[in-house]
Amino acid sequence: xxxxxxxxxxxxxxxxxxxxxxxxxxxxxxxxxxxxxxxxxxxxxxxxxxxxxxxxxxxxxxxxxxxxxxxxxxxxxxxxxxxxxxxxxxxxxxxxxxxxxxxxxxxxxxxxxxxxxxxxxxxxxxxxxxxxxxxxxxxxxxxxxxxxxxxxxxxxxxxxxxxxxxxxxxxxxxxxxxxxxxxxxxxxxxxxxxxxxxxxxxxxxxxxxxxxxxxxxxxxxxxxxxxxxxxxxxxxxxxxxxxxxxxxxxxxxxxxxxxxxxxxxxxxxxxxxxxxxxxxxxxxxxxxxxxxxxxxxxxxxxxxxxxxxxxxxxxxxxxxxxxxxxxxxxxxxxxxxxxxxxxxxxxxxxxxxxxxxxxxxxxxxxxxxxxxxxxxxxxxxxxxxxxxxxxxxxxxxxxxxxxxxxxxxxxxxxxxxxxxxxxxxxxxxxxxxxxxxxxxxxxxxxxxxxxxxxxxxxxxxx
Amino acid sequence: xxxxxxxxxxxxxxxxxxxxxxxxxxxxxxxxxxxxxxxxxxxxxxxxxxxxxxxxxxxxxxxxxxxxxxxxxxxxxxxxxxxxxxxxxxxxxxxxxxxxxxxxxxxxxxxxxxxxxxxxxxxxxxxxxxxxxxxxxxxxxxxxxxxxxxxxxxxxxxxxxxxxxxxxxxxxxxxxxxxxxxxxxxxxxxxxxxxxxxxxxxxxxxxxxxxxxxxxxxxxxxxxxxxxxxxxxxxxxxxxxxxxxxxxxxxxxxx
Numbered sequence: 001x002x003x004x005x006x007x008x009x010x011x012x013x014x015x016x017x018x019x020x021x022x023x024x025x026x027x028x029x030x031x032x033x034x035x036x037x038x039x040x041x042x043x044x045x046x047x048x049x050x051x052x053x054x055x056x057x058x059x060x061x062x063x064x065x066x067x068x069x070x071x072x073x074x075x076x077x078x079x080x081x082x083x084x085x086x087x088x089x090x091x092x093x094x095x096x097x098x099x100x101x102x103x104x105x106x107x108x109x110x111x112x113x114x115x116x117x118x119x120x121x122x123x124x125x126x127x128x129x130x131x132x133x134x135x136x137x138x139x140x141x142x143x144x145x146x147x148x149x150x151x152x153x154x155x156x157x158x159x160x161x162x163x164x165x166x167x168x169x170x171x172x173x174x175x176x177x178x179x180x181x182x183x184x185x186x187x188x189x190x191x192x193x194x195x196x197x198x199x200x201x202x203x204x205x206x207x208x209x210x211x212x213x214x215x216x217x218x219x220x221x222x223x224x225x226x227x228x229x230x231x232x233x234x235x236x237x238x239x240x241x242x243x244x245x246x247x248x249x250x251x252x253x254x255x256x257x258x259x260x261x262x263x264x265x266x267x268x269x270x271x272x273x274x275x276x277x278x279x280x281x282x283x284x285x286x287x288x289x290x291x292x293x294x295x296x297x298x299x300x301x302x303x304x305x306x307x308x309x310x311x312x313x314x315x316x317x318x319x320x321x322x323x324x325x326x327x328x329x330x331x332x333x334x335x336x337x338x339x340x341x342x343x344x345x346x347x348x349x350x351x352x353x354x355x356x357x358x359x360x361x362x363x364x365x366x367x368x369x370x371x372x373x374x375x376x377x378x379x380x381x382x383x384x385x386x387x388x389x390x391x392x393x394x395x396x397x398x399x400x401x402x403x404x405x406x407x408x409x410x411x412x413x414x415x416x417x418x419x420x421x422x423x424x425x426x427x428x429x430x431x432x433x434x435x436x437x438x439x440x441x442x443x444x445x446x447x448x449x450x451x452x453x454x455x456x457x458x459x460x461x462x
Numbered sequence: 463x464x465x466x467x468x469x470x471x472x473x474x475x476x477x478x479x480x481x482x483x484x485x486x487x488x489x490x491x492x493x494x495x496x497x498x499x500x501x502x503x504x505x506x507x508x509x510x511x512x513x514x515x516x517x518x519x520x521x522x523x524x525x526x527x528x529x530x531x532x533x534x535x536x537x538x539x540x541x542x543x544x545x546x547x548x549x550x551x552x553x554x555x556x557x558x559x560x561x562x563x564x565x566x567x568x569x570x571x572x573x574x575x576x577x578x579x580x581x582x583x584x585x586x587x588x589x590x591x592x593x594x595x596x597x598x599x600x601x602x603x604x605x606x607x608x609x610x611x612x613x614x615x616x617x618x619x620x621x622x623x624x625x626x627x628x629x630x631x632x633x634x635x636x637x638x639x640x641x642x643x644x645x646x647x648x649x650x651x652x653x654x655x656x657x658x659x660x661x662x663x664x665x666x667x668x669x670x671x672x673x674x675x676x677x678x679x680x681x682x683x684x685x686x687x688x689x690x691x692x693x694x695x696x697x698x699x700x701x702x703x704x705x706x707x708x709x710x711x712x713x714x715x716x717x
Contacts (some may be wrong), residue, residue: 030548164483165643165670167679171483178487194670197704228701258663258701295550331638333550357472367639368547368579373504396486396504400607401670403640405508413494445491452617457475460482 004061006051013047019065021055022119023303025126027343031291031304032332038303049127053095057086060119066300072251072261077117077313085115094123101136101354109140112219113356118249118309121351125305133346134386140353142389144281144321146241148186150389151358156421157390159324159360160185160413163401167194169207170460176211177456178395182266182409183436183443186427187322187360187390188285189220189243192401201225202238209239211456218278218426220321222285227259227267234270242285242321243271249288249310252298259313268318279426282321282358286418288312289326290344291334304334305344309351316357322356322390326351327379328365329404338375341365345379351388360390364406373397373405377414380407384415391415402404411444483673486643507641508510514644516543519577520585521610527589532607536560536622542614545606555657561625565607569628571690572606576614580644587647587671587679591634594683600688605649616648618667620655630690630699631655637669647671649686653699664700666693 004015006055015021039045042121061081064074083090089097089112101124103107111156125133143151151156161348162175169251172191189212193201201223208221220241227245234240244260245264246257254260271283288311293299310323315323325348328341335341345361352359363379365371376397397408416423422428422441423438435453438444476488489500496504525533538544539555546553573595575588596605609622618632630653637646649668652660667687670676693699 015670017517032550034551108688135599150702162485164485165646165672165675168482171485174479175485175487177479178485226701229704256661280643297658331547333548336548367508367641369514374509394485396489396500398486398507398641400484400640400642403638405641405644408496410489410491410494410496413491417494457479 002059004051004055006047008043008047010049011043011047013044013051015048017053018055018059018063019302021048021052022065022123022306025052026303026305028124028201029304029334029340029344030336031294034333035294035299035304037301042132052123053093053127055094055123057089057097057120059132060117064301065119065306067251073249073254073310073314076261076317077310082114082118082316085112088112094139095127096123098109098127098132102132104139106139106141108384109354116355118313118351118355119306121354122306122309125347125350128350130346130382132341133350134382137353137386139351140387142317142353142356142358144282146277146282146321146357147218147279148220148277148426150187150321150424152425153387154421155424156384156388156412156416157187157360157424157427158184158345158409159187159390159392160189161191161392161394161399161406162189163192163394163399165194165401167200167204169203172204172207172213173456175395177453179393179409180453181274181436181446181451182413183411183423183431184393184412185217185219186424188220188222189225190285192224193327194401196225196229198229198232201229202233205233205239215453216430218430226288227263231267231270231415236275238269240274241276242283243267244285244287247290247311247314248288248292248296248298249314250293250298250300252306252315253293253296254315256296258288261317264314264318280321282319285322286315287324287326288315288348289329291330294334295330305347308348309355312352312355314355316355320358322360323352324360324362324392325352326362326364328369328371329362331366332369335369337370337377338365339374341369341371341375342379342382343412345383346386349383349388358389359371360388360392362392362406364392364404365426366404376405376407376411379394379414380411381418384419384421417442498590498607504641507714511639511641511644514580514582514639517581519612521612523585524575524588524610525635528592528608531592533610534564534607535610535713536563536612536671537587538611538613538615538618539583541612546613549616550615553613554617554621556618556621556625564609564622564625566625566627567606568604569606569632570603571632572609572623574609574611574614574622574631574633574713575621576616576618576633576635578615578635578648580646583636583645584634590681591647591649591671594679595632595686598687600684616650617657617660619650619652620657620660623652629654629692630693631689632686643670643672644674645672646676649682651686651689651693652679652701653693653697666699666703701708
């Protein structure tokens with residue numbers, strides 16, 4: 001292993017490996033401290049960044065942060081690396097790469113994506129300020145489609161998340177109506193079920209499919225269950241649109257989720273074979289988030305942001321419709337407060353986008369973290385400027401199943417209004433066709449009037 | 463039907479729909495924002511949840527509600543709440559001094575009632591779940607004294623079961639408080655847990671035990687006891703053990 005050194009303020013700093021250097025260069029966060037990987041002082045952190053700026057990008061191909069022999073995610077990263085695409089930046093150091101990214105245009109960034117590894121983008125993000133992360137991500141366009149088209153410039157899609165703590169169909173339907181009337185659901189109508197039992201998951205899938213078909217909504221449903229449950233249900237003919245799975249950046253962390261790359265390969269093929277998309281064939285929905293590898297004690301001494309970026313290599317293999325970093329979900333032991341959550345959100349979004357993924361975010365926090373609804377507003381605004389493909393929305397920002405706070409449907413309306421963003425084109429046309437779109441393209445407030453969609457609710461109320 | 467009648471029908475819709483869910487639906491709008499009273503209600507709920515996280519665990523409350531069932535009290539290696547919140551590794555390990563107090567035996571199962579992130583959930587539902595579940599277990603099963611664990615996370619149960627020689631552990635833990643539920647209990651079942659080796663994928667989870675709004679004790683206990691029987695038959699819990707009825711899950715998002 002190489003060693004990396006720098007001198008700052010008359011003091012000499014030495015980092016014993018690329019993984020050590022990356023960890024020390026990372027912005028302050030509680031998870032790296034918990035793992036014993038964080039820089040010991042503010043000065044050591046900056047010294048690490050000076051050293052990192054001089055590291056050639058080719059070093060990341062020569063020195064994997066987790067050995068090739070022991071980790072299938074490392075093998076995936078190196079075996080699928082596109083050296084032709086990499087040629088554009090192959091002669092650069094990490095510091096030079098930062099400047100290249102800031103100056104690059106949209107088409108250069110798109111051409112480069114297959115030539116980048118997660119470690120390269122994680123490294124360069126550590127040299128970037130929050131504004132840099134926004135500026136570069138904003139230029140990247142990643143477009144995917146199933147029944148709606150996600151990721152077009154000037155568009156912001158939302159996941160309508162009508163969760164219920166006991167999966168009560170009436171409760172789910174009531175929340176579904178609320179979200180639709182607020183113009184939400186073009187990225188996906190997605191439920192986190194309280195159970196992973198195939199029967200309960202199937203009931204929810206059929207409920208969502210019924211509403212989508214009845215009102216001809218150009219969107220897709222997902223009940224976020226384990227990939228094995230989805231495979232079982234697909235075999236039995238259940239209406240599965242998207243296959244969901246939580247993924248992480250190491251083989252061992254994925255094992256703690258009960259998944260392997262082989263299992264994901266099988267699920268991907270099965271979902272594609274169903275051919276349920278109308279305007280596109282991206283069939284996978286992945287969720288990630290900093291801290292999951294550490295939580296599973298499967299981080300191999302790699303800092304949590306670099307491991308998170310490696311999860312995007314797993315996602316990239318399956319041309320997903322949506323990749324959602326659930327940024328503040330796990331808790332303060334990984335991201336302590338609103339400031340750390342914001343930084344992680346911008347890093348994740350940047351890294352995923354630059355690697356070629358349709359990145360969206362669950363901008364969220366738990367009640368044991370030091371954050372509040374003002375942090376949601378700040379993050380939402382920055383991620384909107386950065387061009388996030390979609391955000392997760394819950395009624396009033398309060399998820400009653402997972403017990404955390406996320407953005408609300410109102411927050412998404414705010415973001416679309418202040419930044420002039422519009423829903424996915426197919427969904428926008430549908431909103432117009434059912435009278436939910438105002439003359440200026442805004443979502444009409446129909447809460448006090450009749451609307452055809454309220455038939456969903458009137459049947460429940462009867 | 464006149465327009466005014468139509469309007470009144472739909473103004474009445476949301477109250478009737480709210481019977482089906484605690485979700486904050488039909489809040490109305492002021493421009494793209496929330497009406498003021500809803501915004502303040504959300505802030506009040508957030509404040510209550512923040513306070514719940516920091517309320518101390520009182521093992522006496524659970525011990526009293528267990529009405530004479532034998533109990534043992536332990537602490538994790540996390541000395542206080544602030545450390546606990548930032549050091550999950552400490553919350554997963556027993557305080558070494560307490561390990562020696564745990565009774566070793568041929569236990570089929572040990573119940574661990576752990577404060578987790580809401581001692582309120584444990585005070586209100588912990589004892590009732592232990593009683594409801596043990597009532598459904600075969601009489602031949604050796605049930606260990608109930609372990610009451612402070613500053614404890616789910617995986618502390620692995621350490622407890624291993625120290626006591628128990629074949630199976632059920633951790634009843636206070637889930638992190640949401641804004642609509644500060645008293646929700648989770649149940650995690652693990653067969654032959656090994657500290658440091660057992661992963662999240664090796665557990666089965668039942669969440670949102672919180673009658674009357676969440677799962678009732680009777681329903682939760684029936685599912686849990688059924689799963690414990692099958693775990694013993696198949697000698698496994700986690701991804702490999704699916705409940706074909708309903709309401710059991712592999713949690714990917716443990717405390």
